[in-house]
Amino acid sequence: MPVLIDKEICNGCGECVDACPGDLLAIDKTEGTAVLRYPDDCWHCLSCMKACPFGAIELLLPYVVALRGARLTVNYDEREVEWQLHLPDGNTLKLKRQTQSEFESKEARTNG
Ligand code: SF4
């Protein structure tokens, strides 16, 4: 199952298009939103999800990875990445990690 784009949230900024290493995404000029041109070629690298500033892209996880119907979303800024695993029972598991740039700037402050 490839990534899903919420057309109600997407504003056509194009960040995901630039982020996709396979050039699978494009902006639909008629609708002004992103479209996954080659869904079968999406290999779930999640780059587009991290790049989207508005959280408009999510991934339905295969049942072998999580419970059937589980969804993965992400909030991302310069300092932190927060992955959210939405379970079918309504619970959400969150995984937070500092970004590489935040890690490097902390290292520089410590060593400088
Ligand atoms: S998950 Fe990766 S391969 Fe799939 S559309 Fe997004 S950036 Fe492209």
Ligand code: SF4
């Ligand atoms: S980055 Fe998000 S808001 Fe921008 S075009 Fe892609 S899906 Fe739409």
